[in-house]
Every structure is written in structure tokens, then in C-alpha cells.
Amino acid sequence: MMKKMIISVIMLAMATGTILGDTGYQARKDAVLKWAETQEKGNFLIAGAMILSGRSVARGIEIFEEQLKRPDNSPRGMFVIHELMAGYYAAGDTMPDSLRIKIRDYVASANFYRGDTENHLTMYYTGLYLMSQAFPDLSASETYTGKTPAENMAEAIDWLHDWMRLTTTIGQGEFDSPTYMTVFLSPMFTLYQWAEDPLVKKQAYLMLHWLIADYGAEHLYGVYGGAHSREYPERIIQPRHKHSNMTSWGWLFFGQIDPVMHTTLLTAAWSDFDIPEVLYNIGTDREEPYVHTETKRVRHVIRLGDERNPKVYKYTYMTKDFVLGSMMGGAVLQPIQQHVWDVSFMTESPYMTIFTVHPYVDEPDLAMFFPEEMKFTIDEVARAHTYYGSEDKWSSSSPYEETFQHENAIIVLYNIPEDDKFGHINGFFPRDMKSRDVDESGWIFCHAGQTYIAYFPLKPYKWIEEDECYRLRSHDRINGCVVEVAAESDYGSFKEFKSQIRSNNIVHDTFDESLTVSYTTSAGNVMTFTHGGVRRLNGDVIDFSSYGFFSGPFLNAELNTGQLEIIHKNKGIMLDMSTLNKADVLPVYICNKIDAEIKMNGKLDDPAWEKAEKVSLVDAITGEKGRYDTSIRVLHNGEFLYVGFECEDEYIWGTVTERNGPVYDEECVEVFLNPADAPHQYYEINLSPKNVVYDACVLNHRTLEKPFEKFEALFGLDLKRLKTAVHVDGKTDVRGKGKRWTAEYAIPFDALYGASNIPPQPGDVWRVNFYRIDSPQEGQREHYAWSPTDRAAFHLPWRFGFLKFSE
């Protein structure tokens, strides 16, 4: 009974981000499955998809058989165990028993190498978890680990929890990687879809939200914008590369571009996960430019460093035409494949980016992350990544490269010691831009797609013509550039852009001595940056701590909280991973402030209501859309909290006429307010279609673990200055003659106790819920909720959502 209840709680939590509009996601998932059916060759994922579809079962079985014959002496073990188990589960009951037995024997004895990076271990332990779940009867002596399935599962979930905890408190080590994000996403899809433990399923569900949100905020038409921890050179110069996995995921999640198929998409395609509206919106809404900052971390430093996971500060400026992004640099944050800054712009050409890099090669910096002998490691890394030792490489983690970005402008400085192997920088300028004009002023003006880019080299340089680009090579060890980017629509013409940029002031006369450059942007901001020193904006020193874990219009989180707020246009969700066993996703509503009082007549026709986002209530038990449309809006003016309800209804009725009468036994709307974030006490204010109020202070001992404890409603508060109004469209008390009823509350802040601030200050958060009870028939009651509760009960305070007072 309890297990069933927990499952339903979880499924309900998963429904919080219900899709309200068609994003095309399902159609794209279907396209991936269809594509898989047509493949002649494939891996376990393709094989699973073929059997799942029922149309290519024989071929799917053949692929399984072929793949199982492959030798297992591969360092790809972690890929194989994940793909095999994902394909196995996807194939489902259609898989013949003979093949099932072969798979069982294979996974038991295959000696899967688990690897040495976070993405490796995420795949490995997801695979091991599902292997243990699928074949629980194996004995310890039958498994390649020598452990029972229960022991393997416990180890797997322990690692996965550790990774989830790290990711949601200080970030991923392999952060924001256009190549490697896929091998975090796909195991989470696999775990979400196939884990039988509802808690694990839910945790994977939340991690999917987390990862997609992390990507979505920097996504632009299939491009993972901004700086990256790990990316391959050929993909750095082609941000929308055909083999760039996150371009594939970008298409799947957000559409917008032509399909870019990839086998790992199958883990999502056969999953019942639907992308929540808020995630879709933050990945696609580029109506207004915005700044998005993040604090990430370095992967585990195992030696030659004082900190295990030093922080990484990222800054990204997103527009509908381009992304300018950077990380502050100044240290080797990631070995080998770091990408510190670029501007990526939307063009038809795949070479849609400009950036510079110092090619850096060093033994100790590799040894920080790898256990092998440090001098040998260079050879070993260069064997796998042949570009590593090259002076021409496009991905590099140079400690001598530092950036300072403000919105659409960036200063990039280099101070390369005399004894460093390579004393030059390389700049990538794609060949096929509309223009690349070297101006007498020293600026290089570029025009690509709908974007203007101005690049000011701080030192002499030469152009090297290459297949994909004009390489800017500059041999001064003290070096750098100033870059400003703009959309075509910001200027009347390219000429006008050039004219503005030429007039912007760059001070770099003493750069060689002071390592300082100052630039006044077209917007009039003065950026002053000293390599190895401070970054000043209009005289103020930039404080990285202001970056938060995530900060921007869409994502906000503080480090070490485990909570991520995802907002689009005043509504969204809160991912709460602060306690993994209570991981939850809850709705968030941004309460805007108005200057005047609302004229209340119950009709919600005061123009001020237009400043409030309308949010639908859903069935409190299922999380699905209810029989009748029901929505709320919330505002405040510093004196009153205004709540408006709109309730579609064909039978609007009520018999209670006395204040504090049992309106909850008939039809009513309800506001539950917890200004103190004290889960055991909150206000309940109910209102009937007859404008009868019931208000109470509730003392409640219920918790997630004890959901049936008693609670006490101290009713008859008669909140002073509480105002309500109701309007009924249609007739009351006549079945079938009603249309809808609307209600307005004005709840005086000074009548409420427990809040940190009265009136609430910008950023204050209250836990709240909004409900409706509808009784279409006598004795029949339907329950609606903003944050669904899983059962026909409203007094479940852990399910309250977040009301955040706007800035």
C-alpha cells in the first residue's frame, strides 16, 4: 500500500511539468524510432529499437547476436554495458528467451571496464544497475564482479547518487560538453525509463530536467553556446557539426533545425518522458537577449593541486542571432579539450564561429587529472588525441589565456611565458563569411549570417589561408583581442556598425608593461581588464560569487543547495535534489508587483491582471488536465496579495452562506499560504461561488514519510481587511446553466504572521498552493491543484509550490 502510494506520489511529481502545448517533441521521437528501423548496421540501441517497433524484429535479433560475438577486450566496456541493457529493456517481451539467456550469460561474464571519467562511470553504473535488476537471480560467482546483483545494484546506485549530488550542488566536472553531455543524458533516460525502483526513476527524471535545463539555457538552434569543458577541435570550429551529439539532442528537444540523428537519441525516443513546456521554452525563446552565468567545477584533480574541484566561472550572452560565451580561464580547468571562448552565429555554413586560442601543452597539467606517469601521459594522450601537441590545435587549456566578458563584448588577454613551448595565438575566422574586412583603424569587421563581429587584435598578426578558415596567427607572447558582437537588427547597416565600433575607445598603450586593456563598448560600458589581475566594469570589480550556481532569466540556483529554479515568463518549476530520497519537482510562480490597488468585482477585469501570468490548475490526483479549465493569477502591491481564479463550470452551486461555514464540502477555491516556510503551519483561505469565506490557520504534522498524520484547522480567523469578490457567468444552482465563475482575493500582508518580510521583498519565497473543489454531482467531488498532491487531499505541505516575489 505504502509502495503504491509512493509510486503515485512520484508519478504525480513527474506530471508537474506537463506539456500544455505541442512542441513537436513526440513527432521527433517517432522520427528517431523510424530512422532506427531503417539502419542496416547498428549497436544494441538500434537492435532494441528494431525489436521494439515490431517491424524489424528479425534484424534486431541478428544485430544483438552479432554484437554479442564481439570480443570484450575493449576499453568501451562502459558504453557496451549501458547500450546493451538499454537495448535489452527496450526490446521488451518480444525478445526471444534464447536471446535473453545469451544476454544474461554475456553480461555476467563480459568484464566490463568502467572507465575513469564521470561520463564513463555514469554509463557503467547505469548499465550495472539495470543488469542487476534484469538478472537478480545470478549468484555472486556468476557475475564478473564477484558480487551479487543486490550488491552490484547497491554500488551502482551509490555511485549514481554521488554523481547526482555533485552535479546538483557544485556542478558536473565534464560540464557543458557538446560531445559528452550525451553520455549523461542517455543513461538518465535509460534509468528513468527502466528502473523499477520508483525513487531511482524519479531521481533520473529530475536529473533529466537538470541536464536539459543546463543545456537549454545556452542552446541556440542546435548549437551548444558558450564555453565548454570538453570538445573536439573539428566540432569547435563547426558548432553545429553533423556528429556533434548535442546538436542531435538540440533537434530532439527543441526542433528548429533539420534532424540530426544519433543512436543515443533512442534512449529518449522510446522513453515516455515528455519535455516540459518550461524546458522547451527556455531552449527556444530568444526574443530578448540575456546574460546567463554559471559556476561549474573542474573534474577531479588527483595531484599537483590544492583543491579537488576548483570552481569554473562561465558567462554567456544569448541572442536570437548569436551566442558570445566564455569562461574566465587563468588556469588549466580541463585537460586537452577545453574551449574558453567563442562567438557562434547562425549561418548556413557549419563553420559558424570566431575564437582565439593559445596552443598549450604541458605534462603537469595533464598529470593533474590522469594517474599515469606524467611524461608518458603526453605521448599517450597525443596517441588518442593526435592534435594535442600541435601548434595549430583549436582546443586547448592554456593557463595564460584569460577573458573578461560583458554582454556582447569581450576582452581576451594572453601572457605567455618565454619558456612556454608555443609563443603564439591562433584565431579562427571562417572562410565563408559575408565579409572579413581589415579596417585601417585596426579592427577586423566580419559579417556572417545576421551578425556583425568586430575584432581588434592587440598585436600584429598574419593570415594563413586554410580549408575551413583564415587562421589569424600572432606571435607576441603578450597578446590578445577585443571583440564586440551585434545583431544586424541593432544597426541600420554594416557601415553604421563599423562607424560605431571605430568610435569606441580602446586603451592599450601600456599593455606590454601593465597587461591592462580598457575598452568602452558601444553601449557605453567601460571594461578594464588586467591579465592576472582584476576585471572592472565601469570601475566596479567583478565578483565571481555573484554568478551563483546558475543565474539568468531562466535558471537560478545557489551553490550547494541542490535546488534549481527554472522559470520562463513568470512560471516554471523548482527541482529539489537537496535530499535525494525526497527529490521533487514543484511549480514556481513569479508574483509581480503592481503599483496600485486592484479594483475588485470578481471579474478579473482590472487591467493590472494582465501583468500576472495565468497558470492552469490540474487534477490534484493525476496531474493531468481536469474536466474543467481552471486557472489562477497572482499579483501584489506591497499591501495586498491578489489571487484570481477562473473556473469553468456547468453547475455552479453552494448552500453555505455563513462565514467559515464548510464551503469545502461543496464548491470552492482555496489558497494555502505558508509565509514562514514552516511546513507545519500555514493559512487556508477558501472562497465559494457565493463569496463565502472560510479562513483558518492550520497546524499540520504530516510529512512525506507520515502523510496520514492528523492536522488541526483553527478556523474563524476572520483575517482583517481580507477582501474577496466573485462573479458568476451563467446561473447558479441550476445544473447545466453555469459557464464559469471567477473569484478575486485581496489578502492583506499585515494580517499574516511568520514571513521574514512584510511586505515581502524581491526574491522572497513563500510556499503556497492553490486548489479548487468542484462538485458536478451530489456526492461527487473533483479536486484541482496548482501543485498536485496525488490524492484527494490538500493538506500535504511538502507538495506546496513556490511563490517568488519578483525583483
Added chain:
Amino acid sequence: MNRRFSIITLFVMIFLMMIAELKAKTLYVVTRSTKTYRIGQLENPVVGLFSTEDRGVTWRHYGWPYTKCFSASMMNDDIYLSCGNGVLKSNDSGDSWIISTGWKMTECLKTAIDVTDPDIVYSATAYGIFRTADGGETWKEKNAGLASTFTPAVIIDRSDSRRLFCATESGIHRSENRADTWEPVALLGKGIRTIVQHPEEGDLLAVGTEDDGVFISTDHGRTWIQMNNGLTTKTVYAVAFASQNADVIYTGTFRGGIFKSSDGGKHWKAVNTDLKNLDIHALLVDPDNIDIVYAGTLNDGVWMSTNAGASWKFIGLETSQVWDMLFH
């Protein structure tokens, strides 16, 4: 009859001794990878633990075909293999294996088995020292006092099993209480790659360092003296004592090949004749024949000298990265 029996008995005993002798000379080699390895490649060479009983004519592979192995320790039928997946254990001389560790132990580099209680084993890892007291059933982190938790090697003092030495990224550390606590002994700030104790002369220890050559202690690890005279390459990944003569020491370097000292480290001389790879990660002197020396290279397998280092010949595991060697 009795005399005949005695002769037969004598022959049998000699035969058994020969077998025992042969068994004692089994050379075990741990390879981390090979230079032909490619991630994603359909077929890769088998790597890991190998043995040869005939000086490289034939080789036997044990256990996993790939798990990024770094070293092995053996006692009786127990084998502990330090690997990327953790510490693999076999209790039947390599016929079957388990992963004795969980996820917290990763990038395990070296183990040491307590001869006085073989259930006590230490694992030196990229995240510090771990100890098991139950033969690998459970492991506990033992890093108290370590200046650096990157520990490529750990050894147990032959004269007192409570005392351990470990190599770290910041100097040599010693424990007097089975790793419960550590204290720095010498070379703080220097990357120590390997530490060895002479098989017979317990007071004699040596370390190889990343950039500072060889340091030798003749007073049981209390003081350490840099001894690089003639050592033209200072990156030392391997040091091997000859059990028969404490003055004979070999060092394996990166890019410089093998150096030999015949005077306890006072003077070194390169001994690389016919050696085709000068990246050495493992060295062994045959305990029964001081003229026979084995060298493990990074990417070119195992080499052997039968003339005390005067010349070398390739004996097997082509293209392998030999990380460790031992006799058992």
C-alpha cells in the same frame, strides 16, 4: 630395495625441487595497454596480467582482457591486481577473479600484502591509501597525515609489518601503525614514482622520482641521499635491487633506458645495448641468477638480459606498456 628406494626418492626430490625452482621463477608481467590500442577499435590486443615460465617463449594471460592494470601483488594463491576498475582479486592463482573494491576505490596503482597476515592488504591509489584487514572484503581509507593523496606505491617493511613506506606526489611518507597515520619522511614536494626495499638488506631502500633521479637510504628510511652520479636521465620509474649483492642496483628511466650501479648507487652507467625502447617502467633481477635481468618497457614489451645488463633481447608482449613485473 632400500637403496633403490633411496635413489628413486632422491630423484623424485630433485625433480620436485626442480619443479619448485621453476615455479619460483615464474615471471609475472602487468601491462596497462599497448601502443596499438584505440578506443572504439573492434579488436584490441589483450592486456593485463601475464606470466611466463620459460623466459618469454610462452605466455599465459589471466583474467580480464582489459581493465587498465597497473600492478600485481601475490601471496600463495592470492593475487591482487591494481586496476582502473579497482583492486581485482583472485584466490585461485588467477583462474577466477572478483572486484574486491567498490566505486570509491578507483585508479588503484599498487598493493602490498602483509606477509604476517595475508588478509591485511594495502592499496595505493590516485586518491590515497586504503587498507583491508579481511582479504579485500572491506576497505578503509587511510590517508591521515599524507601530504599528497596521490600515492603511486606502498611497501611494507620486511622487518616490521606495522611499518609502511609510501610514495606520494609530495615526498616519502612512513607509517608505524599499519597506515593508521602517516608522517612525511623526506623529499616533500618531490614526486616519488616508486619505492623499493632490498630483499635481504632491510636497511637499504631506494626511490625513483619524477625529476630528481634516485634517492637511497641505508638506515631504514630515516635519511635519504640523492645518488645521481652518471644518471643522465632523472625521471626514474623503476628501481631494482639484486638480492644477491646489495651493491648492484638497476634503475629504469623515461627516455634514458636502464642504468646500472655496482657500488650501491655511487656511480651509474647506462646499459642499453640492443634495447629498442628507452622508456622503462619495470625492472627485476632474477633472485637465482644475478646475471639475468628483466626490463619492462612502455610500448615495447618485455626485454631480458642474461649478462647483467651488458645487452638485451626482446622476449615478448610486443607493443605492450609494461607497468609492473614480479616473480612468484
